[in-house]
Amino acid sequence: MLSTVTSLHLPPLNHTDSHTHRPNSQNLTTHLLHNFSSPLELKQLHAHLIKTNTPLTSLPLTRIAFVCSLNPSFSYAQKIFKHLENPEILAWNSCLKAFAEGKDPIDAVMLFYQLQSFHVLPDSFTLSFVLKACTRLLDVSNGRVLHGYVEKLGFQSNLFLMNMILNLYALCGEVRDARLLFDKMSHRDVVTWNIMMTQLVKRGDIKEAYDLFSRMPKRSVRSWTLMISGFVQCGKPKEAISLFLEMEEAGVRPNEVTVVAVLAACADLGDLGLGRRIHEYSNQSGFSRNARISNTLIEMYVKCGCLEDASTVFDGMKERTVVSWSAMIAGLAMHGQAEEALRLFSRMIQTGMDPNDVTFVGLLHACSHIGFVAQGREFFTSMTNDYGIVPRIEHYGCMVDLLSRAGLLQEAYEFITNMPIKPNSIVWGALLGGCKVHRNIELAEEATKHLSELDPLNDGYYVVLSNIYAEAQRWEDTARVRKLMRDRGVKKTPGWSSITVDGVIHEFVAGDEVHPQAQEIFQMWEKLVVKMKLKGYVPNTSVVLLDMEEDQKEKFLYRHSEKLALVFGLMNTGPGTPIRIMKNLRVCEDCHAAFKLISAIVNREIVVRDRNRFHCFKDGSCSCRDYW
Structure with missing residues (x-):
C-alpha cells in the first residue's frame, strides 16, 4: 500500500511508537477518504479499505460519483454502489445537484445521459436537478427530452417538476408550448399561474396576462406585483394604481418590489398623494435601507415637482449608488437648477463614485436647459476621455438639443452629419425644435425630411413645421403640411x-x-x-x-x-x-x-x-x- 501513500502525497507513517500505530492508521484512512481526486486514487483507497478491514460504508458516495461521473470509471463506481445498502441513485443525484448548481451545468446534462446508458433509473430529484441545469443553459432541446421522461415515468402529478418544465419553455421563448402545457396541467398552484403571467408580461402581452390574473383562484403578493409592474412597464400607470388599491382592499401587504412598482406609477401620473402614503408605508415597514426604493422615491418626488422632498430622501440615504446620484442630477436638471446639478456632480466625483452613461445624460440635459454650451461640450468630451464611456444616441441627442436651443443651428446640423452612428428621430427632432425657436425654415425643412422617413406617423413633427410656416405667414405651406398629415392618416395628438x-x-x-x-x-x-x-x-x-x-x-x-x-x-x-x-x-x-x-x-x-x-x-x- 505504499503506492497509495505516495500517490496521495501523504507523509510517511511514524512506526517508532507502537502505541501510536493505530491512531496514525486511522488518520491515514480518514485522510484518504476525503482527499482522493481521480479514479486511480479511488481504486487505491478501495484496496486500502479492504486490507485494513474497513467497511465500505465509510466511503463518501457523493465524492465517488463526482470523481467517476464523466470518465471511463463510471462502471467501477456503480460496482461500489451495488455493495452498499443505500440506493445508487442517491449518490448520483448528489453529483447532479452539484453540477447543476456549479459553473458548468452542462456536466449535469452529460451525466444524466451517461446514467441512462448504464440503465440507472432516474427519480423525481434526478429530473429536477437536470431541469435546473437546462434552465440555466436555456437548453429547451434537452428540456423536451426531460419532459418526455417525466411523462414516461409517470411524474405528471409532480407539480414541482411540471412547473420547472413550464418555466423552461417560457424562459426559452416557447410561449405556445408553455401555454399548451399550462392548459393541460391537471393541477396548478399559484407558482404555475405566476410563471405564465411573468412571461406574458415580459412579452408585453398585458391583456392576456391580466386575463390569467383575473382567473387565478388564489393570488400571492408576487401575483399582484407582477400585474402592477406589468401595467407600469407598458405605460398604463392608471391601471397599475387601480390594481394596487384593489390589492390593499384584498388585505395583501405590499413587499419591497410592489412598493417600487407603485412609486413608478405615481411618478408617471404625478400622483403625489399616493406617493407620499407609499413612502410612509415603506418607512414603517423597514424598507428605508433599500437603495432601489430610495432611488424610486427620488424619481417619484422629482416627477411630481417636489424637488425638496427628493433632496431629503437623497440626503438621508446611508449608501448611495450611481443610480442615486444620477437620479438627483437629472431631477435638478429637469427643474432648471443646472448649477446645482453640476455642483452635485462635483460632490459625486469627490466621494470616489464613478459616473455612468445615465449620469452624463442628466448633465447634458442640465446644460441644455440653461444654455451652458461650453460646459456641455466639456462633459461630452470628458465622458469618453476621462471615463471611457462611449456616447449613445441619447448623448448625441442632448448635444444637438444644447446647440439648437442656443441658436447654433448650423453647428448642430454639422454635428448630426458627422455622428458615427445613424441619427434617429429624437436627434432630428431636437434640431427641428431649435429651428422653431430661432425661425430657421430651411433647416426645419431638412430636419422634417429625415423625420418623415424615420417616424412618419408622429404628428408632433408635422405640427412644428406647420407652426413654423404659420409664424412666417406662409399659409400655403401650412395648408400643404396639414394636407400631408391627412393623406398619411396622421392625427394631431390632443393636448390635455x-x-x-x-x-x-x-x-x-x-x-x-x-x-x-x-x-x-x-x-x-x-x-x-x-x-x-x-x-x-x-x-x-x-x-x-x-x-x-x-x-x-x-x-x-x-x-x-x-x-x-x-x-x-x-x-x-x-x-x-x-x-x-x-x-x-x-x-x-x-x-x-x-x-x-x-x-x-x-x-x-x-x-x-x-x-x-x-x-x-x-x-x-x-x-x-x-x-x-
Whole structure:
C-alpha cells in the first residue's frame, strides 16, 4: 500500500511508537477518504479499505460519483454502489445537484445521459436537478427530452417538476408550448399561474396576462406585483394604481418590489398623494435601507415637482449608488437648477463614485436647459476621455438639443452629419425644435425630411413645421403640411392637462366645456385676466396658428388645457397650497407668461410638468429663466 501513500502525497507513517500505530492508521484512512481526486486514487483507497478491514460504508458516495461521473470509471463506481445498502441513485443525484448548481451545468446534462446508458433509473430529484441545469443553459432541446421522461415515468402529478418544465419553455421563448402545457396541467398552484403571467408580461402581452390574473383562484403578493409592474412597464400607470388599491382592499401587504412598482406609477401620473402614503408605508415597514426604493422615491418626488422632498430622501440615504446620484442630477436638471446639478456632480466625483452613461445624460440635459454650451461640450468630451464611456444616441441627442436651443443651428446640423452612428428621430427632432425657436425654415425643412422617413406617423413633427410656416405667414405651406398629415392618416395628438385634488385626478382638454365646474372655471379666468392685464398682460395670439378673427383667437387661447386645470386647482384647494399640473405637450408661450403673473397675483407656487421639463412658477418668475 505504499503506492497509495505516495500517490496521495501523504507523509510517511511514524512506526517508532507502537502505541501510536493505530491512531496514525486511522488518520491515514480518514485522510484518504476525503482527499482522493481521480479514479486511480479511488481504486487505491478501495484496496486500502479492504486490507485494513474497513467497511465500505465509510466511503463518501457523493465524492465517488463526482470523481467517476464523466470518465471511463463510471462502471467501477456503480460496482461500489451495488455493495452498499443505500440506493445508487442517491449518490448520483448528489453529483447532479452539484453540477447543476456549479459553473458548468452542462456536466449535469452529460451525466444524466451517461446514467441512462448504464440503465440507472432516474427519480423525481434526478429530473429536477437536470431541469435546473437546462434552465440555466436555456437548453429547451434537452428540456423536451426531460419532459418526455417525466411523462414516461409517470411524474405528471409532480407539480414541482411540471412547473420547472413550464418555466423552461417560457424562459426559452416557447410561449405556445408553455401555454399548451399550462392548459393541460391537471393541477396548478399559484407558482404555475405566476410563471405564465411573468412571461406574458415580459412579452408585453398585458391583456392576456391580466386575463390569467383575473382567473387565478388564489393570488400571492408576487401575483399582484407582477400585474402592477406589468401595467407600469407598458405605460398604463392608471391601471397599475387601480390594481394596487384593489390589492390593499384584498388585505395583501405590499413587499419591497410592489412598493417600487407603485412609486413608478405615481411618478408617471404625478400622483403625489399616493406617493407620499407609499413612502410612509415603506418607512414603517423597514424598507428605508433599500437603495432601489430610495432611488424610486427620488424619481417619484422629482416627477411630481417636489424637488425638496427628493433632496431629503437623497440626503438621508446611508449608501448611495450611481443610480442615486444620477437620479438627483437629472431631477435638478429637469427643474432648471443646472448649477446645482453640476455642483452635485462635483460632490459625486469627490466621494470616489464613478459616473455612468445615465449620469452624463442628466448633465447634458442640465446644460441644455440653461444654455451652458461650453460646459456641455466639456462633459461630452470628458465622458469618453476621462471615463471611457462611449456616447449613445441619447448623448448625441442632448448635444444637438444644447446647440439648437442656443441658436447654433448650423453647428448642430454639422454635428448630426458627422455622428458615427445613424441619427434617429429624437436627434432630428431636437434640431427641428431649435429651428422653431430661432425661425430657421430651411433647416426645419431638412430636419422634417429625415423625420418623415424615420417616424412618419408622429404628428408632433408635422405640427412644428406647420407652426413654423404659420409664424412666417406662409399659409400655403401650412395648408400643404396639414394636407400631408391627412393623406398619411396622421392625427394631431390632443393636448390635455391633469391635476390631482383630494386624491382624485382631474383631466382637461383644450376648450373643455363638459367639466361639471366649466362655467365657474371660465368666470374665474375672466376675473384673473382683468388683474393680469393691469400688470401688463397682453394675450399672445400669435401662438394660435389658425386663420380666425383676433377675438376668436383670444377665446381659443383662454381655453388651453393647462389654464383650465390651473383655475380648477385654485378653486378647489386652500390658500397657499401649491398647484401641480401635468401636461402631455409643451407649454405654449402665452400660458407660460400668464402663469408667471398668476403666481404673483394669487401668491401660489405653480408647478407644471410638460413634455420636456418642469416649470416652477413663483412670485412672478419661472425656474426655467425663460430659456426653454
